[in-house]
Amino acid sequence: MPDFSVITQNLPYLLWGRALEGQPGGLLLTLIMSLEAGVLALVVGVLLALAAWLSGGWTRRILFAWADFIRGIPLIFVIFWLYFLLPSLFGVNLPDTITVVLAIAWFTSAAVMYSTLAGLEALPKGQVEAGLSAGFSRTKVLVNILLPQALPNVLPSLVGVFISLIKDTSLAFIVNVPELTTVAGQVNNRTQIYPTEIFLFTGAVYFLLCGALSLTVHLAGGRRARPA
Amino acid sequence: MTGVSFDFAGVLTGQPGQWLLSGFLMTIYVTVVGALLATLLAVLLLGLRIAPLAPARGLAIALVELFRNTPILVQFLFWYFAAYNLLPRSFRDYITAEHPWAVLPVGNVLLAPEFIAAAWGLGVFTAAFLAEELRAGLNAMPRGQKEAALSQGFGHWETLRFVLLPQALANSWQPLVTQYLNLMKLSSLASAISLAELTYQVRQVESYNAHAFEAFAVGTVLYLLLGLVLGQLLIVFGPKPVGARARRRAVKANRSATAAAIVGASGDA
Amino acid sequence: MFPSPVPLTRRHLLSAAAGLFALAAGLAPAAAADQLADIKAAGTLRVATFDSNPPFGSIDPSTYNLVGYDVDFAKAIAQALGVKLQLVSTNPANRIPLLQSGKVELIVADLTITPERAQVLDFSIPYFETGLELLVPASSSDALSSFATARIGAVKGTTGEQALKARFPGSRVLSYDDIPTALAALRNGSVDAIAQDSTILAGLLAEAPDRAKFKILPDRLSREIIGIGLAKGQPALLAKVNEILVGLEKDGQAKAIYDKWFGPGTKFASPRSFTIGVTN
Numbered sequence: 001m002p003d004f005s006v007i008t009q010n011l012p013y014l015l016w017g018r019a020l021e022g023q024p025g026g027l028l029l030t031l032i033m034s035l036e037a038g039v040l041a042l043v044v045g046v047l048l049a050l051a052a053w054l055s056g057g058w059t060r061r062i063l064f065a066w067a068d069f070i071r072g073i074p075l076i077f078v079i080f081w082l083y084f085l086l087p088s089l090f091g092v093n094l095p096d097t098i099t100v101v102l103a104i105a106w107f108t109s110a111a112v113m114y115s116t117l118a119g120l121e122a123l124p125k126g127q128v129e130a131g132l133s134a135g136f137s138r139t140k141v142l143v144n145i146l147l148p149q150a151l152p153n154v155l156p157s158l159v160g161v162f163i164s165l166i167k168d169t170s171l172a173f174i175v176n177v178p179e180l181t182t183v184a185g186q187v188n189n190r191t192q193i194y195p196t197e198i199f200l201f202t203g204a205v206y207f208l209l210c211g212a213l214s215l216t217v218h219l220a221g222g223r224r225a226r227p228a
Numbered sequence: 229m230t231g232v233s234f235d236f237a238g239v240l241t242g243q244p245g246q247w248l249l250s251g252f253l254m255t256i257y258v259t260v261v262g263a264l265l266a267t268l269l270a271v272l273l274l275g276l277r278i279a280p281l282a283p284a285r286g287l288a289i290a291l292v293e294l295f296r297n298t299p300i301l302v303q304f305l306f307w308y309f310a311a312y313n314l315l316p317r318s319f320r321d322y323i324t325a326e327h328p329w330a331v332l333p334v335g336n337v338l339l340a341p342e343f344i345a346a347a348w349g350l351g352v353f354t355a356a357f358l359a360e361e362l363r364a365g366l367n368a369m370p371r372g373q374k375e376a377a378l379s380q381g382f383g384h385w386e387t388l389r390f391v392l393l394p395q396a397l398a399n400s401w402q403p404l405v406t407q408y409l410n411l412m413k414l415s416s417l418a419s420a421i422s423l424a425e426l427t428y429q430v431r432q433v434e435s436y437n438a439h440a441f442e443a444f445a446v447g448t449v450l451y452l453l454l455g456l457v458l459g460q461l462l463i464v465f466g467p468k469p470v471g472a473r474a475r476r477r478a479v480k481a482n483r484s485a486t487a488a489a490i491v492g493a494s495g496d497a
Numbered sequence: 498m499f500p501s502p503v504p505l506t507r508r509h510l511l512s513a514a515a516g517l518f519a520l521a522a523g524l525a526p527a528a529a530a531d532q533l534a535d536i537k538a539a540g541t542l543r544v545a546t547f548d549s550n551p552p553f554g555s556i557d558p559s560t561y562n563l564v565g566y567d568v569d570f571a572k573a574i575a576q577a578l579g580v581k582l583q584l585v586s587t588n589p590a591n592r593i594p595l596l597q598s599g600k601v602e603l604i605v606a607d608l609t610i611t612p613e614r615a616q617v618l619d620f621s622i623p624y625f626e627t628g629l630e631l632l633v634p635a636s637s638s639d640a641l642s643s644f645a646t647a648r649i650g651a652v653k654g655t656t657g658e659q660a661l662k663a664r665f666p667g668s669r670v671l672s673y674d675d676i677p678t679a680l681a682a683l684r685n686g687s688v689d690a691i692a693q694d695s696t697i698l699a700g701l702l703a704e705a706p707d708r709a710k711f712k713i714l715p716d717r718l719s720r721e722i723i724g725i726g727l728a729k730g731q732p733a734l735l736a737k738v739n740e741i742l743v744g745l746e747k748d749g750q751a752k753a754i755y756d757k758w759f760g761p762g763t764k765f766a767s768p769r770s771f772t773i774g775v776t777n
Contacts, residue, residue, distance in 0.1 A: 010558075018561050072452045074416035076427060080444055087598040088441075096585070096600075163297065170299035174420070176548065176586050181302060186556055188309075189549035189677035193684070193706050196310035203298040203306060210297035309678075313685045320686045324648055340648075341687040342671065422650075422671040422682065431590060432672070435654035438617035440594055 006194040007201045010187045014201070017178050025178035027205060033101050033179060034166045040105035041165065042158070045112020046147075052113065053120050053142060067110035075171055079103045083175050100172045104165060111161045119154035120146050159217045163210045170206070180205060239442045244433040248443075250334040251429030252450055257338060258346050258425060259412040259458075265351030266411060270358035274396075275388050277363060278374075288359070295356035301417050303353055308345040308421040336424075346418035346425075354411045358404060365400030366392055398467040405462045409455050416451070426450060532602055532727075533734040541581045544571040545601040548586035549675050551700040552758040552765050553607045566758040567605045570624060570725075573750055574603070577741040588675045590653035593618065596726055602734065604726035607694060609656045619731065620724035621738045624751070626771045627694040628717035629660055632683065632702070634710060637690070641716045644668065650679035650688035657692035660719050676701055683711070694721055696765060703764035746773035 007014070017025015024032060052063045070078065082103045087093045094102070123146055131141035151158075170181040178186070184202040188195055239248065276288035295303070312320070323341055330339040337343070369392070377387040397404070419428035430447035434440045536542050546567045547554035554565040563584050575582035585601050592604050596618060607627075610620045631644060638644075646667040651658040653672040661670050671688055673679040679691045680701055693701075695713065702708045725742075727734055745751040751773050759765050 013561055021561075069452070072413075072455050073448050074413040074427065074451060076416045076419075077444065077448055077451065081448075084594045084598045085441060085444060087600060091599065093599060167297075167299040170301045171417070173301060175591060176588060178586075181299065184302075185305075185675075185678075186549055188681075189675055190556065190558065190704065191706075192677055192680065192704060195305070195681060196313070199302060199306040199310050203302050206298045206302060207294060211293055214293065214297060308687075309681050309685065312687070317686065324686060324689070326646065337669070341682075341685065420674060422673050422687075424671075428653075428672070431653060432658075435590065435593065436659070437613070438593065438597065440597060 002197050002200075003194065004197050004201070006187070006191050006197050010191075014180065014183055014187065014205075017183055023178075026183045027180050029097070029177075029179040030166070030169050030209075033097060033104070033169045033172065033177075034162070037101045037105040037108065037169070038162050038165055040101070041108035041112050041161075044105065044109040046116050046151075048109060048113040049116035049120065050142060050147070052117055053146075054138060063113070067113055070107055070110050075104070075107050075168055076174055078107050079171055079174060082106075096175060096177050097172075100169070100175065100177050104168050104171075107168070108161060108165045111164070112158065115154045115157045115161060116150065118157075119150035122153065123149055156217045159213055163213050166210055166213075167206060234442055235439060236442050236446070238437055238439045239433050239446055244436060244439070244443070246334070247429040247432055247436075248426070248446060248450075250336060251424060251426040252454075253332070253334055254336050254423065254425040254429075255412070255415055255454065257332070257336060258343065258350065258415045258418060258423065259408075261338070261343075261347040262350030262354065262411055262415065263408050265347060266354035266358055266407075269351055269355035270362060271388070271393065273355055273359035274362050274366075274393075275385060277359060278366070278388070278392075279384060292356040292359055295353050296360075300349065300353045300414050301420060304345065304349045304417060304421050307349045308342065312341055312345055342418070342421050342423040345421055346415065346423045349418070350411050350415060353414070354407055357407045357410075361400045361403045361407060362393075362396045364403075365396035365398075368399050369395055394467070401463075401466045401468075405459060405466065408462060409459055412454060412458060413451065531733055532731045533737055536578065536580055536602055536734070539580075541583050542571075542575045542578060542603065543583045543585055543601040544575070545585045545587045545592045545595045545604045545606055546571055547588065547606050549588065549677055550607065550697055551704060552763075553697065553700075554586070566625070566754060567607060569754040569757065570745075570751075571603070571605045573745055573754070574605075574725075574738065574741050577744065578737070588652075589655045590674055593654065593726070596728060599728075602727060603738070607697065607723055608726045609694075609721040610724045611656060611659075613659075614726070617729065618726045619729050619735050620726060621735065622742055622774060623722045623724050623771065624742055624773050625696075625723035627696045627721045627723065629657055629692060629719040629721055630695040630698055630717055631690045631692055631714045632680070632698045632711055633690040633714060634683070635712050637712075639714060641714060641718070644690050647689035648687070650682050650691035652676050652679055652693065655693070656719070656721060657694075661692050664718060680705065692718060696759070696767070699765050699767070743774040 014026045016028040017023060019025065019028055048063055048067070052060050055063075079100060083096070083099050086099070120142075127145060128138075128141055131145050132138065136144070169179055172179045173181040173185060176182060180202060184198050188198045191198075238244065273288050273292060276284045277292070279285055279288075320341070323339060323344065327337075327339050331337055373391060373395075374387060377391040378384075382391065415423075415425055416427040418425055419431065422428070424432075426447055430443045433443040546563060547565070548556055548563060550565075552565050553567040554563055556562070557564045563586060568584065571584060572582055585595060587595055587606065589606070592606050592608065593614070595601050596604050604618075607625070608614070608620075610623065614620075631641065631649070633644070645665045647665075648669045648671060649661055649665070651661060651670050651672050653674055658670055658672050661668055671682065673682060676691075676693055676697055679688070679693070682688045683691050684707070691698075695717070698713050702711060702713070705711070725738055727738065742751070745754075752769065755769050757763070759767050759769070
């Protein structure tokens with residue numbers, strides 16, 4: 001028989017970790033990491049898409065190679081590279097949480113790049129020519145005319161990317177960064193006999209978070225947006 | 229690592245080399261079994277999703293949303309530590325008993341709780357994504373086809389199997405391939421439930437002789453290579469849209485969806 | 498243009514791989530000249546310790562602070578150095594990489610001294626002693642030999658994993674990220690036994706609500722001498738840590754920490770069979 005008292009007893013820890021001591025954890029840290037990584041991935045991804053749109057030939061090929069490389073290996077490897085190997089190679093030592101945020105942002109920026117680029121290239125070609133003949137530079141056409149149209153169009157798929165990113169923060173578990181999955185693992189390790197209750201609760205929290213986002217897009221975007 | 233000297237022989241030969249080979253094969257095994265399971269479950273989900281019965285559709289939507297919106301790592305932990313425990317003890321004892329016939333070359337064992345949980349977890353998670361891709365492929369088809377098939381006396385499942393599915397597969401093959409490749413990459417997380425696949429073995433080599441950089445580099449290259457080969461195989465042997473009109477339709481259908489597919493696909497964990 | 502679902506062309510792959518190695522070859526690891534001086538300058542000592550392995554390191558259920566035998570030693574060392582302590586919680590699999598990547602200066606996490614590990618890190622003098630044992634279901638046989646071909650759970654990056662492979666080549670060793678996770682697998686019947694230090698097993702059982710269903714086999718697989726791990730080539734830090742450990746033994750702090758976690762009346766009560774600084 002499920003006994004959810006293990007959840008109620010550990011609820012503050014699962015929800016915000018040691019936030020009162022200045023060390024946010026649990027769901028709160030999941031949210032913080034998601035937002036940080038999300039903003040970073042959005043900015044970098046859009047810039048990459050703009051660069052890919054503006055450039056041809058080798059630059060574009062290198063951008064795609066970069067994005068494909070990072071998407072071609074499991075995220076867990078990206079985290080390992082940054083977490084264990086970056087410090088030993090470069091001597092750079094970032095806080096654990098930041099390292100994971102950077103890994104996830106780097107990984108996700110490739111997806112943002114693809115989404116944004118698809119949005120840009122789906123726009124009618126005539127607009128570019130019209131803009132150019134009106135005397136705008138290619139960059140101006142891109143930033144002032146195309147991007148403002150493309151971003152709303154790809155918003156649903158960007159929210160899809162963000163939902164993936166939220167789920168990806170669970171991989172911080174691998175390097176003991178105390179976000180939701182990690183603290184759930186800690187509570188499970190300590191109480192030992194309630195894995196069903198603990199993992200059902202953890203799954204439910206992610207589901208509510210991601211499902212709500214997905215539903216919002218669905219309602220706001222109507223039929224055009226595929227649930228992401 | 230102290231000092232920059234690389235010893236790739238230290239991870240590619242002897243016991244470490246053996247481990248990496250065995251892990252690489254295990255990644256292939258769990259990917260293949262997981263992908264087959266995912267395909268079967270996706271067809272089932274799709275059938276429910278377009279069924280004439282509202283409760284069936286509701287069930288399909290609920291399952292798809294549930295599996296898409298929770299991290300696969302949490303799903304793995306749930307299947308392995310919680311759900312597996314609910315199976316009858318006699319069944320679990322059978323699984324863990326010694327089965328010499330089930331031991332593959334290099335000592336990989338597929339009839340084991342960690343393999344079953346991993347393949348099942350990958351299958352269920354990916355099925356939810358495959359079902360949505362297939363539905364997008366179906367939506368790109370003319371509406372009349374389903375009605376025509378039904379009016380000719382085909383039942384719901386026959387219509388799905390013989391009329392709708394082949395076209396849905398052809399229409400959405402590209403995003404589907406992305407999902408299969410994603411399944412392969414996500415199998416790396418099954419190392420958390422003790423499946424001795426490539427990531428698990430890379431870490432084992434690292435803790436055995438501390439060749440962290442070399443082990444991670446070899447693992448990274450093997451995942452890239454596997455993705456490359458698997459992707460090419462699926463594209464070459466996969467269905468192709470029939471005729472120019474179908475291809476245009478497929479492209480159109482994929483256009484809005486591709487971005488979402490690429491991302492939805494590659495990032496989900 | 499839409500991206501191909503095939504993630505890479507061959508050229509991409511080669512250039513990526515080439516880049517990877519160029520990157521690695523061009524950069525030398527930032528080897529600190531004298532970590533002891535760096536620690537004093539930074540005013541902070543970073544120590545890797547467990548977060549799920551009582552009594553060595555675990556999260557206190559009421560305060561959510563890290564507590565344990567290793568945590569107390571880390572505190573005592575930081576205090577003796579006159580610097581602040583920063584605990585980096587980890588698990589057995591990650592502790593050595595944490596040290597190697599320079600994220601911590603010390604590993605105080607029930608780390609067994611072994612020749613293989615001594616090739617990549619240095620050890621302090623021992624500050625604890627234990628032995629590798631098997632935890633099995635209460636209904637199992639008491640003989641170690643009956644587990645020679647069993648499925649045995651171990652923990653990634655521990656000596657148990659290696660010791661089992663050497664002692665029972667016919668067994669199937671399944672490694673988990675952490676010790677309670679391995680016990681969860683034993684509970685499920687996914688493994689027939691788990692191998693771990695006797696003290697950790699005792700700690701695990703003491704916390705297990707269903708402890709009556711398990712037992713620890715009386716025979717040891719091996720004797721485990723536990724030391725503090727630190728980076729190679731740091732003679733000043735090594736000497737200082739050893740000096741502090743001997744000092745803690747002399748002023749009775751080491752024994753006090755032992756008694757707090759393993760003394761009579763504690764959950765893990767067992768007699769202290771060693772004295773720090775005295776080889777036996």
